[in-house]
Amino acid sequence: MATISPLILRTSPLCLWTPHSNKPLSSLPFFTIPKSKALSILCSTKMEGSEITEDVAENSGANEIVKKKIFVAGATGSTGKRIVEQLLAKGFQVKAGVRDLDKAKNSLSHDNPALQIVKADVTEGSEKLSEAIGDDSEAVICATGFRPGWDLFAPWKVDNFGTVNLVEACRKLGVNRFILISSILVNGAAMGQILNPAYIFLNVFGLTLIAKLQAEQYIRKSGINYTIIRPGGLRNEPPAGNIFMEPEDTLYEGTISRDQVAEVAVEALLHPEASYKVVEIVSRADAPKRSYEDLFRSIKQR
Template identity: 70%
Template sequence: MIRRTCYLSARHLHHHHHHCSLLFSTTSPEPPKFHSLKPIKMEGANEITREAKENVNQTKRKIFVAGATGRTGKSIVEQLLAKGFEVKAAVRDLAKARATFSKHGPSLQMVVADVTEGSDKLVQAIGDDSEAVICATGFRPGFNVFAPWKVENLGTVNLVEACRKLGVQRFILISSILVNGAAMGQMLNPAYLYLNIFGLILVAKHKAENHIRKSGINYTIIRPAALKNEPPSGNLVVEPEDTLYDGTISRDLVAEVAVEALDLPEASYKVVEILSRADAPKRTYEDLFGSIKQK
């Protein structure tokens, strides 16, 4: 099968008080009555009652999201909250974050954190209550030519190292197709050239990916095609790394892929490239991720 190569437009790549009345009486009280609760055995643990198990299941899981106020990051936060997760959103501008997430309740916690300021500060921000980290950071164009490298490479590395220090064992990165463009023979692709002129963005992303892969952490690296702000259209296509050259995908669908990947064993230790296409068949996430082999 011959894959058609197209050039991406550069502008596209880029969660009653019980008043206990003690009644004293001179008569002997009746013995208290207890409800019979059938115990459930849990592997490797003591027996607990069904009631206790239900209480455990009601505990919300907390996910740390870096780049939470970005367009893709915001969608990730909203979808995590909709699925019942608690979210710790890492933001640089607290006022902007409060305006962005003004309608969300106590399940959303905002923390001021900058991924470029080192892993020790990120350890404090992530804390020991975060189960996983989703990285959706991105640099903002400006006059500092080193900013892209600091965010896309060093910032992601800092997040990974913070996870290692804390023992966080799930990391999801939103990256980009064409990050390995040089090895793919795409060095003359206008999008590849344009983005790398501004601080070697794609090279920086690829270096960060390699660090994640060597970290020992259970990772999923998601490389979307050209990003659209419009709602999703068409069905999701998932391909192996270093295969996609064209196509588009909604940011909301990218966010959905990241959230779905959290608990999918089929998504562990994999790099996937994604787009949406009207003529693609609708498939389950288990099937889509399961079709990609680990490397």
């Protein structure tokens, strides 16, 4: 009986189509085929409507497609913890950067083999952060936030210099995907919202919003592929409406569940439409249910 030699793809891109999407996995960020072993496949092409797809059958023993490792700064925070949980739920490997390892062991699922907990304090400089992030992380999500107290420089140490340290660590390591959880009204003065009670209140603690805005501007000039997410007032309760997404410097009121903020951060990794964009989000009961692809695509780059 004649044998069929497996076809090894060398120069042409591999298109693997998801069962619930019209996008090839190879076009989505953070989906790769391991380079350590050759992937032998048999491909047959067929036409479905106006779309060409490929049926792929892997030889036994070939590696499966794997999702990359994501570093989360501020992983034990109220929002950061939810980001870690949602990343793990979607099958990502996660490196959780925390200041307090003991606290992390009590609040994170440290027995999950896909989760690695490492000590990382964004205020200690980019060199130590580079060691924490490591050369195995493919993206960084920054969900840090200062703790209110008597130190009026805390917002600048964490929300400004800390974020800058993370960006510099990414540049040293060649990590080219950065997602920041910021806040609406960071540019309130330019929006004519300088007398907005929320803008005044949030800046009472060491000019927090101004510190965040300075960090945003640094990210945008860094050359790194970024998504800056500006949520409204954060709620710990479950979602009570659909996500309403607008361009930067648009929203000046509204709230949103931390669960939804975490979801937007994770989805930004999966959708190229989120690249190099600043998005503002709140939750509204009357907002229509929209796909994340549609939401991110509706926001134009500036």
